[in-house]
Amino acid sequence: MYFEDLRIETVYDIIPIKHLGKLVNIINRTDFMAEGINSLLTPQELQKLGRLVLQSRYVVEGNLAGRHRSPNRGASSEFADHRSYFPGDDPKHIDWKVFGRTERYFVRRYEDETNLRVYMIVDGSRSMAYTSGEESKYRYACRLAAATGYVIVKGRDSVGLHLYTDNIKAMMAPRNSFAHLNNMLKLLEQHVPESETDTAKTLHTVAGSIRRRALVILYSDLLDEPEHIVKALAHFRKQHHDVILFHVLDAAELDFPFKKGAQFEDMETGEKIIADPRALAAEYRKVFGEFLEQYRKPCAEMQIDYRLVNTGQPLDNFVRAYLEERKRLSR
Amino acid sequence: MFQFLNPMFLWAGAAAAIPLILHMMQRRRVVSLPFSTVRFLKLAQKRSSNRIRMENLLLWLLRTLLLILLALAFAVPIMRTHAFGRFMGAAQRDIAIVWDASYSMGYESSRRNVWQDSRQTVLELIDGLGPGDRLTLFIADDVVTPLIEQPSGDFDQARALVNAQRIEPTDSQLAPALVEAVASLEESGRREREIFIVTDGQALAWRDFQDAASERASADVAPARDSESVDAPSSRRTSDLWDPEILDGQTQLFIALLGAEKPENTAPLSLELRPSTLMTGTSAQLAVRIGRTGPAQNIAATLHLNGREINRQSLFIPENSIETVTFALPPLPAGVHEGWIETPPDGLNIDNRLYFLLRVRDRLQVAVVGTPGDVFFLERALNPVTDRATIDSSVYRPNELPIGELSQFSTIFLCNALPLSGQDIIALEEYVRMGGLLAIFPGDRAQPSDYESFAILPALPAQIAEIPAERRRRVLLLLEPTDPLFTGMQLPPGTIPSITAQRELRFTNQHPEAIPIVGASREFPFMLARNSGAGRVLIFSVSADRRWSNLPLSPFFLPFVHQIVRFGAGLGEDPLFLEPHRTLILSDILADVSDNADLRSPDNNPLPIRTVQQQYRAVQIVEDVMHPGTYSLRMPGATEFKPAFAVNVPRKESELTRVEAGDIPEWLGVETLHMAETRDQLFRLVEEHRLGRPLGETLLWLALMLSMVELFMANRLSRSTQPLTDQMIIESSGRVKKKS
Numbered sequence A: 001m002y003f004e005d006l007r008i009e010t011v012y013d014i015i016p017i018k019h020l021g022k023l024v025n026i027i028n029r030t031d032f033m034a035e036g037i038n039s040l041l042t043p044q045e046l047q048k049l050g051r052l053v054l055q056s057r058y059v060v061e062g063n064l065a066g067r068h069r070s071p072n073r074g075a076s077s078e079f080a081d082h083r084s085y086f087p088g089d090d091p092k093h094i095d096w097k098v099f100g101r102t103e104r105y106f107v108r109r110y111e112d113e114t115n116l117r118v119y120m121i122v123d124g125s126r127s128m129a130y131t132s133g134e135e136s137k138y139r140y141a142c143r144l145a146a147a148t149g150y151v152i153v154k155g156r157d158s159v160g161l162h163l164y165t166d167n168i169k170a171m172m173a174p175r176n177s178f179a180h181l182n183n184m185l186k187l188l189e190q191h192v193p194e195s196e197t198d199t200a201k202t203l204h205t206v207a208g209s210i211r212r213r214a215l216v217i218l219y220s221d222l223l224d225e226p227e228h229i230v231k232a233l234a235h236f237r238k239q240h241h242d243v244i245l246f247h248v249l250d251a252a253e254l255d256f257p258f259k260k261g262a263q264f265e266d267m268e269t270g271e272k273i274i275a276d277p278r279a280l281a282a283e284y285r286k287v288f289g290e291f292l293e294q295y296r297k298p299c300a301e302m303q304i305d306y307r308l309v310n311t312g313q314p315l316d317n318f319v320r321a322y323l324e325e326r327k328r329l330s331r
Numbered sequence B: 001m002f003q004f005l006n007p008m009f010l011w012a013g014a015a016a017a018i019p020l021i022l023h024m025m026q027r028r029r030v031v032s033l034p035f036s037t038v039r040f041l042k043l044a045q046k047r048s049s050n051r052i053r054m055e056n057l058l059l060w061l062l063r064t065l066l067l068i069l070l071a072l073a074f075a076v077p078i079m080r081t082h083a084f085g086r087f088m089g090a091a092q093r094d095i096a097i098v099w100d101a102s103y104s105m106g107y108e109s110s111r112r113n114v115w116q117d118s119r120q121t122v123l124e125l126i127d128g129l130g131p132g133d134r135l136t137l138f139i140a141d142d143v144v145t146p147l148i149e150q151p152s153g154d155f156d157q158a159r160a161l162v163n164a165q166r167i168e169p170t171d172s173q174l175a176p177a178l179v180e181a182v183a184s185l186e187e188s189g190r191r192e193r194e195i196f197i198v199t200d201g202q203a204l205a206w207r208d209f210q211d212a213a214s215e216r217a218s219a220d221v222a223p224a225r226d227s228e229s230v231d232a233p234s235s236r237r238t239s240d241l242w243d244p245e246i247l248d249g250q251t252q253l254f255i256a257l258l259g260a261e262k263p264e265n266t267a268p269l270s271l272e273l274r275p276s277t278l279m280t281g282t283s284a285q286l287a288v289r290i291g292r293t294g295p296a297q298n299i300a301a302t303l304h305l306n307g308r309e310i311n312r313q314s315l316f317i318p319e320n321s322i323e324t325v326t327f328a329l330p331p332l333p334a335g336v337h338e339g340w341i342e343t344p345p346d347g348l349n350i351d352n353r354l355y356f357l358l359r360v361r362d363r364l365q366v367a368v369v370g371t372p373g374d375v376f377f378l379e380r381a382l383n384p385v386t387d388r389a390t391i392d393s394s395v396y397r398p399n400e401l402p403i404g405e406l407s408q409f410s411t412i413f414l415c416n417a418l419p420l421s422g423q424d425i426i427a428l429e430e431y432v433r434m435g436g437l438l439a440i441f442p443g444d445r446a447q448p449s450d451y452e453s454f455a456i457l458p459a460l461p462a463q464i465a466e467i468p469a470e471r472r473r474r475v476l477l478l479l480e481p482t483d484p485l486f487t488g489m490q491l492p493p494g495t496i497p498s499i500t501a502q503r504e505l506r507f508t509n510q511h512p513e514a515i516p517i518v519g520a521s522r523e524f525p526f527m528l529a530r531n532s533g534a535g536r537v538l539i540f541s542v543s544a545d546r547r548w549s550n551l552p553l554s555p556f557f558l559p560f561v562h563q564i565v566r567f568g569a570g571l572g573e574d575p576l577f578l579e580p581h582r583t584l585i586l587s588d589i590l591a592d593v594s595d596n597a598d599l600r601s602p603d604n605n606p607l608p609i610r611t612v613q614q615q616y617r618a619v620q621i622v623e624d625v626m627h628p629g630t631y632s633l634r635m636p637g638a639t640e641f642k643p644a645f646a647v648n649v650p651r652k653e654s655e656l657t658r659v660e661a662g663d664i665p666e667w668l669g670v671e672t673l674h675m676a677e678t679r680d681q682l683f684r685l686v687e688e689h690r691l692g693r694p695l696g697e698t699l700l701w702l703a704l705m706l707s708m709v710e711l712f713m714a715n716r717l718s719r720s721t722q723p724l725t726d727q728m729i730i731e732s733s734g735r736v737k738k739k740s
Helices: A008-014 A017-033 A043-049 A096-102 A137-154 A178-190 A199-209 A226-238 A251-255 A277-301 A315-330 B007-028 B039-074 B082-088 B114-127 B155-164 B174-184 B203-221 B223-231 B372-382 B403-408 B422-433 B448-453 B557-571 B661-668 B679-690 B696-718
Strands: A065-084 A106-114 A117-123 A158-164 A168-175 A215-220 A242-249 A262-266 A272-275 A305-310 B002-004 B031-035 B077-079 B093-100 B134-140 B144-152 B192-199 B251-257 B265-274 B284-293 B297-305 B308-317 B322-329 B335-342 B353-361 B364-369 B391-396 B411-415 B437-441 B460-466 B473-475 B498-500 B503-508 B515-519 B525-532 B535-540 B581-585 B598-600 B609-614 B617-625 B629-634 B642-647 B674-676 B728-730 B736-738
Touching: A043 A137, A043 A315, A096 A106, A117 A137, A117 A168, A117 A199, A137 A158, A137 A178, A137 A215, A137 A242, A137 A305, A137 A315, A158 A178, A158 A199, A168 A178, A168 A199, A199 A215, A199 A226, A226 A242, A226 A277, A242 A251, A242 A277, A251 A277, A272 A277, A272 B039, A277 A305, A277 B039, A305 A315, A305 B736, B002 B007, B007 B039, B039 B696, B093 B114, B093 B174, B114 B134, B114 B155, B114 B192, B114 B679, B134 B155, B134 B174, B144 B155, B144 B174, B174 B192, B174 B203, B192 B679, B203 B661, B251 B661, B251 B679, B265 B297, B265 B335, B265 B353, B284 B297, B284 B308, B284 B335, B297 B322, B308 B322, B335 B642, B353 B629, B353 B642, B364 B372, B364 B557, B372 B391, B372 B411, B372 B557, B403 B422, B411 B422, B411 B557, B422 B437, B422 B525, B422 B535, B437 B557, B448 B460, B503 B535, B674 B679
Parallel strands: A117 A158, A117 A215, A215 A242, A242 A305, A262 B031, B093 B134, B093 B192, B192 B251, B251 B674, B364 B391, B364 B411, B411 B437, B437 B535
Antiparallel strands: A065 A106, A158 A168, A262 A272, B002 B077, B134 B144, B265 B284, B284 B322, B297 B308, B297 B335, B335 B353, B460 B503, B473 B498, B515 B525, B525 B535, B581 B617, B598 B629, B609 B617, B629 B642, B728 B736
């Protein structure tokens, strides 16, 4: 058990006196985290996320040993293949059973397991500030990032951050520490959605900067040109990155439930349009459905994990369902 | 084709603009709403703009049409058309019938009987009413008789009343009856309203409308003068009787002029007795005015007296004119003689006879009040030495006036009789009011102040003035030669009335009704007259003896005094005939009549006499004196009936000149009315009008259906199509699957 996993309320019940010194450190850490993960996720949500893991669906290249498959051969218990013995190889790896059958020396090789490096790319444009309820898309994306980041770090994987609007506003390299995660989340919290968005350009930039196979998670409403974004996503896939696309949308954007005529103002461009929602709703839904389809279908073809995130649904439920499904599919 | 029962609701049609106004207001009060992106809205708008425009237009049309339909429905339109009306039934209606029952409706020609025709018309109008319909019925004669005053659905009773109705021997005025008819339909609400005037088309009945139209026209030309005349206490204006404003636009007016196209009628209209007082054994003349409606014609008029034809006159009457024919009356014995003038039978027989009574007197009773010296010349003048005396004068001293017997005198002369006691003065004043003639000669006994006790004098004397010698001779002029006093007076040939007076009564404070009749000038009258009640008072400026003037010796004194007596006899004379009375004050025309007297109508029906109190006096009245002819009376204790008075139908109704139908709309001030000249034509117009029914209910149904369509459309438009989240399968993990 890691102390970091414990909630501050419960820690007094389970920590023996002898560990009080460590408890002080935990308290200090949680204090430190008060502005980051604890402000984005409630203790109940953290508790639900406690036993979840984010499993990479593909081979990734990490620095440390971990639970994720690596393209390299290593010392895990998972048998990979045999190769001929060369002088210098450790004789203990010789497979004597094969020698018995073939009278030739073969060395047993095992798959290497490495840790995961996750790059979270969060859209901070002005359109992400939209909300029809209490929580904006950006806030929901931040909370989602916090949840996934928490799961990643807890799984001893590294997580990094790219915050962008029409260009990259902030970037943090992947690291495996809660402090690092917290710094990232604080950065996200401090950001106020602004400016227009250029997701494609950002994705290309990020794709160009990641050398080793990693997991890329995009949190965005994707209110941009789908063709360009799809191309940028293909860029990741070409470099063998595992990509998760969280398409964060408000319920009102999906269902367009407005009743009264109004002048709708574009939050990014400031463009205004007078419309009668009741008359337009059906057509809007059709158009928006087509828009979603422009992402869903290519992503399916490119084996990108496309997920539509409705800000109306409880975050913990979504993360839990998603991670469990992903774990199931990764086996 | 269309008519609205509640046209005020047409104003509600302006509500049709409400959808447009709301739309405009909605566009103006648009709320700004931040949204993540409008690119999808723009795209959706671009794709569906044509559809939205069409749907909006359709909705606007539906809503506008709905409001118009509602306004129309509440305005209750009625479509009247031959094409569809028969299939649409009829609305409930209230009708008012004004039925002319004047005697001109009794006109008959070879082809038709106007009264029967009108009765049949009224019955058919009642028969034409359906369940739920109601009617009122008014008889228009000289008064309005409401047979059914409030709208009633009892048609059997209405038929019975119509069948029982008889022609009234009166004239008719339609205006008051029409006013009553309009008022009776005031509470009809949303029912259809129809007024029918069933008349013969005689112009007389429409005179009130004609006068009202003239007054309206003059008021339009000179409104200022009109307003002055309103303030003036003048007689009643005809326009007060008929105001077109009372007839609202929803009430349909049907007029049936059922009389003959060219009616012809000849009738004796009036007669004049010359002289007005008939004395025993003297001849007289009866001048009869005979009127004719229709082309010129030679007719023979006959005079009947006491049941025998005694004279016949032929005369030519030009087209639509009046001629006078004179009948010589033979000497008649004293008493009352009944007679009539008769014209030949024609289309309207009720007015062919003009009944009258002639009262022939044996002597005229005259009272002369004064001392023997004062009355000497007057008494001689009243009783000249002649073979046949017609005046029976009685002389009384001033303090012996027989105040209880004054009514027997046709004239009372006061010769220097003042001052009189107050009781005598009151009796004399009552005598004058009841039709007596009082002639007052001044004298030296009376001071000017003694005359002030009389309230009925033409003027009060100011002084007794001595006349200078150079002005004593005066020529007397007839200042009012047309006064009835002078009718038939003949002065000796070559005489110029003049007197020489030494003293005279000077008058001041002439009463406004005083008439200077004889005098040198109006400033110095010789004789003043004033009518009071049914009688008259004459006052002279000089005495009846020679002390003041030479009047008693002048050659015109005797004829003048006799003329006064004859005039006095005619003053209280009963009229030759009466017009029909629903209630007649019998004591005004017959003295000493009592409740016990037996009065019989011309058809020998008894008419009860009743005593009623009227203005502090008891009077005898008799009702239903309507039938033309001679009414007879038997006084209590008498054995025989004697003619009491004669009654004739009002003669203005005899003029049957037909009204110009084209003038009636203008006189009534009504733009649309339905005019028929035959029964068939009337019912054709009625049928045309009644075809069709109020479309209010139909329109309300239509509006209901339209509102359902609108509701359906608006619902369909506003119905939220399935939300996108329902159109797709979005798993809790965010995986999106398309629904198959």
